[in-house]
Every structure is written in structure tokens, then in C-alpha cells.
Amino acid sequence: MIEFDNVGKRYGGRFDALAHLSFRIERGEMVFLTGHSGAGKSSLLRLVMRLERPSRGRVLVAGHDIDRLHHSQLPFYRRQIGVVFQDHQLLFDRSIYHNVALPLEIRGLSPRDTARRVRAALDKVGLLHREKALPIELSGGEQQRVGIARAVVNKPSLLLADEPTGNLDPQLSADIMALFEDFHHIGTTVMIASHDLALIARLRHRTLRLRDGRLVADEEGA
Amino acid sequence: MSKAGERQQVTRPRGARQQSVETQAQWQAWSRHHRAMCSDSLRRLVKQPVGSLLTMLAIAIALVLPSALWLTLDSARLVSAELDASATLTAYLESRVDEGEAGRIQQALEAQPDIAATRLITASEGMEEFQQALGLEDALARLDTNPLPATVVITPTDPLPEKMRALAERLGEMSGVEEVRLDLAWVERLRQLTEVGRRVTFALAVLFGLGVLLVVGNTIRLAVENRRKEIEVVTLIGATHAFVRRPFLYSGAWYGMGGGLIALLLLTLGSDWLATPVAALAESYGAHYTLPNLGLVGSTTLLSCSTILGWLGAWIAVSRHLAGIKPR
Numbered sequence: 001m002i003e004f005d006n007v008g009k010r011y012g013g014r015f016d017a018l019a020h021l022s023f024r025i026e027r028g029e030m031v032f033l034t035g036h037s038g039a040g041k042s043s044l045l046r047l048v049m050r051l052e053r054p055s056r057g058r059v060l061v062a063g064h065d066i067d068r069l070h071h072s073q074l075p076f077y078r079r080q081i082g083v084v085f086q087d088h089q090l091l092f093d094r095s096i097y098h099n100v101a102l103p104l105e106i107r108g109l110s111p112r113d114t115a116r117r118v119r120a121a122l123d124k125v126g127l128l129h130r131e132k133a134l135p136i137e138l139s140g141g142e143q144q145r146v147g148i149a150r151a152v153v154n155k156p157s158l159l160l161a162d163e164p165t166g167n168l169d170p171q172l173s174a175d176i177m178a179l180f181e182d183f184h185h186i187g188t189t190v191m192i193a194s195h196d197l198a199l200i201a202r203l204r205h206r207t208l209r210l211r212d213g214r215l216v217a218d219e220e221g222a
Numbered sequence: 223m224s225k226a227g228e229r230q231q232v233t234r235p236r237g238a239r240q241q242s243v244e245t246q247a248q249w250q251a252w253s254r255h256h257r258a259m260c261s262d263s264l265r266r267l268v269k270q271p272v273g274s275l276l277t278m279l280a281i282a283i284a285l286v287l288p289s290a291l292w293l294t295l296d297s298a299r300l301v302s303a304e305l306d307a308s309a310t311l312t313a314y315l316e317s318r319v320d321e322g323e324a325g326r327i328q329q330a331l332e333a334q335p336d337i338a339a340t341r342l343i344t345a346s347e348g349m350e351e352f353q354q355a356l357g358l359e360d361a362l363a364r365l366d367t368n369p370l371p372a373t374v375v376i377t378p379t380d381p382l383p384e385k386m387r388a389l390a391e392r393l394g395e396m397s398g399v400e401e402v403r404l405d406l407a408w409v410e411r412l413r414q415l416t417e418v419g420r421r422v423t424f425a426l427a428v429l430f431g432l433g434v435l436l437v438v439g440n441t442i443r444l445a446v447e448n449r450r451k452e453i454e455v456v457t458l459i460g461a462t463h464a465f466v467r468r469p470f471l472y473s474g475a476w477y478g479m480g481g482g483l484i485a486l487l488l489l490t491l492g493s494d495w496l497a498t499p500v501a502a503l504a505e506s507y508g509a510h511y512t513l514p515n516l517g518l519v520g521s522t523t524l525l526s527c528s529t530i531l532g533w534l535g536a537w538i539a540v541s542r543h544l545a546g547i548k549p550r
Contacts, residue, residue, distance in 0.1 A: 051458075072462075075457075075460045075463075083459070089454075089458070091455060102455070102459065105255070106456060106459065106461045106465060107460075108248065108250075108251025108255060150459070154459075
């Protein structure tokens with residue numbers, strides 16, 4: 001699903017955020033990405049989303065070198081990826097329902113199909129009863145779940161998450177991770193950047209460890 | 223991993239029929255989003271009535287000046303067209319020419335292709351007119367002979383000054399014709415004045431059109447800045463540039479249309495306000511003159527132009543700023 005082939009990313013001509021990065025993630029795998037802050041986790045995710053381009057090497061997603069995607073193809077590429085952000089990037093001027101419906105509106109689904117899918121996604125994260133609420137009325141954990149619902153409403157084949165449990169207490173973090181495992185179980189490829197080592201260790205999935213932009217460990221889960 | 227991920231579950235190959243279903247669904251989605259953005263942008267305008275109205279007023283003022291000038295010019299054009307129609311040459315016949323010969327000369331003139339109409343004023347008719355105009359009946363009656371020549375008033379088919387001058391020269395050489403007179407100076411002056419006015423109006427229309435673009439552009443720039451976060455998020459989850467641009471283009475078009483409507487209102491009020499004094503002024507010159515109005519065609523043109531200008535201003539502003547907004 002994702003293949004990094006000797007990828008390097010250099011900012012400002014001097015600083016190597018990522019260097020000599022090679023690994024391969026199979027379709028349907030669930031993988032954690034760990035390392036200290038500044039180790040390159042976010043940079044790696046940004047490369048996969050094609051928000052940035054590698055300075056060297058190739059990034060292949062579903063067999064395609066995404067560096068070769070034309071500018072006009074990017075929106076369609078990004079529609080296939082669900083992304084969960086640490087700060088969840090919700091729009092505060094509209095209800096939970098409309099936040100989750102956004103990817104479907106962009107795709108141009110009919111209102112009926114949109115309603116069906118949005119409610120299914122909200123049901124999945126346990127927030128169906130809050131669909132009319134505004135994001136500001138929700139707790140941090142609930143907001144993060146809305147972010148997840150928005151990421152999966154489009155049924156993406158690849159789900160990326162950047163520190164999805166960053167600001168949450170251990171119990172809420174475990175709940176969020178359980179949600180990601182559910183998507184993994186129905187065949188979605190899941191990649192989660194996190195520095196919550198205790199939680200990662202408990203979940204026993206493959207873990208890529210970064211340090212100073214280099215891959216220092218690739219541990220298979222149990 | 224195609225745009226229609228769900229449809230790939232269908233096992234049989236995608237035939238032409240499915241393709242057309244998909245095209246139709248895409249078209250429906252496209253028009254649905256257009257409708258949604260059209261009403262959504264209007265709602266946003268109404269939500270901030272003062273700000274929107276100020277923008278529209280600025281647009282309207284920029285539109286009123288060239289429109290009013292154009293109207294004035296249009297009426298000047300009507301006047302000059304009337305003048306063209308009354309632009310005539312006067313051929314004074316030699317005094318030895320009697321009435322019968324004068325009639326023949328008139329017929330000869332009438333037969334020429336570049337002469338539309340002629341009118342013969344015989345010496346005695348000329349005398350009568352002269353007497354009536356001056357009230358000198360007694361004095362003139364004392365004259366033994368009529369000193370006035372017969373004249374032919376000629377309306378040319380083409381009132382262009384050069385053509386008329388050439389015609390006058392040619393007619394002057396005809397036998398029996400003493401002299402041909404034409405007074406073109408003031409007709410020409412008016413024509414040149416109209417041309418100056420036309421160019422000034424054109425230049426002003428271009429400048430003020432640019433003004434409208436700037437007003438709308440600046441308003442839309444602020445709107446883009448206010449919705450920056452939204453633009454970042456939707457770009458991040460796969461919105462095309464067209465999708466992001468659409469609501470702003472509709473806002474721009476609404477601003478333009480609103481400005482156009484206010485401009486029409488101002489023009490109507492202005493011409494109503496001026497109508498009475500203008501009519502009184504015209505009457506004092508013994509003329510009948512009403513202020514021109516835009517009419518249906520003019521109003522439609524003004525509205526379409528302002529709407530298109532608003533749309534264009536928004537397009538330029540959004541395109542310029544989208545390049546600067548990168549998802550974080």
C-alpha cells in the first residue's frame with residue numbers, strides 16, 4: 001500500500017528532516033510510527049498525503065509514484081486518504097453533522113446518501129446523538145471522534161493519524177485506538193503517528209521507530 | 223481506489239450505460255453544488271447587511287458615472303442624427319435663370335444618385351418668405367425687380383462633411399448655378415464634440431470598470447482571509463480549486479448584481495430629479511426634449527456587465543489568494 005524507497009526530505013537546503021528512509025506497508029496493515037517530537041513523524045505523513053514532495057527517493061502509494069501526480073489530480077488522490085489530526089481541524093461555524101459531511105459534499109454525493117453515511121460514521125464513533133451540536137460544545141475526546149468520523153466517512157482505503165490521542169487521558173486514548181483497530185479489522189490500512197509508547201506497546205502492532213529522520217527500528221507486532 | 227469506489231463492487235465490467243449513469247450523477251452533483259453555493263453566498267451577504275450594502279454602493283457609484291455620461295452622449299447622438307438629416311446644401315441659381323429652367327435644373331439635380339431630395343424655392347417664393355421673415359413688405363414692394371435668385375435646397379444621401387463638400391464643388395460647376403453654400407463648421411464641431419465625449423466615456427468606463435474589479439476583489443480577499451481555515455481543511459480532504467472558488471465567485475456576482483441594481487435606482491432617481499428643470503430649459507428654447515433613460519436593453523446590459531465584473535473581480539482575488547493558501 002505504501003512504499004518508501006530511500007526517501008529523504010531536506011528543508012532549507014541544510015536540515016535533513018528525513019534521510020535514507022525505506023520501508024513497505026502492506027494493504028490492510030496497521031502500523032505505528034513513533035519517535036521523539038522532531039524525529040520526522042509528521043514529515044513522513046505529509047509526504048504520504050503529498051502535502052510535500054521528497055527531496056530524494058520515491059514514495060509509492062497503491063503502486064503509484066505520487067510525486068508524479070499532476071497538480072490537478074491531487075484532490076482526487078487526497079479523497080482516497082482519511083486523515084485524523086491532533087488538533088482535529090474541525091470547522092467551528094457548522095454542526096457536527098456538516099463537519100462530517102464535508103468530504104462527501106466535496107465528492108458530490110446526493111443529500112440522501114450523505115445523510116446515510118454521515119449517520120453511520122457518527123454512530124460508529126458513538127456521537128449520533130450529537131449531530132446537531134457545534135464542535136465548541138463538545139469535549140476534546142468527542143471532537144477527536146468527530147475528526148475520526150470525518151476521516152472515515154468517505155470509506156478511505158488508507159487512514160492516517162497524526163498524534164490522534166495527543167491531548168487525551170489514557171482511557172479516552174484507549175477508546176480512540178480501539179476505533180482505529182476496528183477500521184483495521186475491516187481491511188483499512190492504518191498508519192498512526194504517536195509518542196504514547198505505553199499505549200503502543202499494549203496494542204501489539206507493527207511499529208516503525210524514527211530518530212533524527214532515520215528509521216532506527218521496525219518491530220513486528222505480536 | 224477510483225472516484226466511484228462503491229461502483230467497483232459491481233462484478234460485471236462497467237459498460238457504456240454505467241458510464242452515462244456516472245456522468246449524470248457527476249453533473250447532478252455539480253449543479254447541486256452550484257445551487258447550494260449560489261444560495262449560501264447570498265445568505266452570507268444578507269447576514270452582513272451593512273458591509274454588503276457598502277460594497278454594493280461603492281460598485282454602484284463606480285457604475286453610475288459612466289452610465290450617466292453614456293446616456294447624455296446617446297441623447298447628443300440623437301440630436302446630431304437629427305442635424306444630419308437636416309444637413310442641406312443650398313444652390314443659388316444665376317439671376318438670368320427663369321422659372322422653367324429652374325425646374326429643369328431641379329429635376330437634373332434630383333436625378334443624381336447622391337442627392338436624396340431637392341426643394342425649389344423660386345425667386346417670387348423667396349421674396350415672400352423674406353418679406354414674412356423680416357416684416358419689410360412695404361420697403362420690398364417698392365423694388366422694381368426681384369433681386370433674389372431662385373434657390374434649390376438639396377438634401378444629400380450621405381451627410382458626411384467630406385462628401386458634402388465634394389458635392390458642393392461639383393454642383394457649383396453646373397451651368398445655371400451661381401453658387402453652392404453649405405455651413406458645415408458647427409455640424410462638424412458637434413460631431414467632434416460627440417467623438418470626444420464618446421472617447422472620454424469609454425476611458426471612464428474602463429477606469430471605473432477596473433474600480434469595480436478592485437472593490438469586489440478587495441471584499442473577496444477579506445472573505446477568503448476570513449475563511450482561510452475552511453479552505454485549508456477542504457483542500458486537505460480533497461476539494462478541487464473549482465470547488466473552493468465557487469462560493470466566492472457567487473459572492474462576487476451577487477455584489478456586482480446588487481451594485482448594478484443600486485446604480486439603476488440612482489440613475490432613475492437622478493433623471494427624475496433633473497427631468498423638470500431640463501424640460502423647462504428646453505421649452506424656453508422652444509424645443510421639446512426629454513431626458514433619455516436606459517430602457518430595458520440598457521438596464522439589462524448594465525446589470526449583466528456589473529454581474530460579470532463582480533464575478534471576474536472575485537475570480538482574480540480568489541485565484542491570487544488560493545496560491546498562497548497551503549494546507550498545514
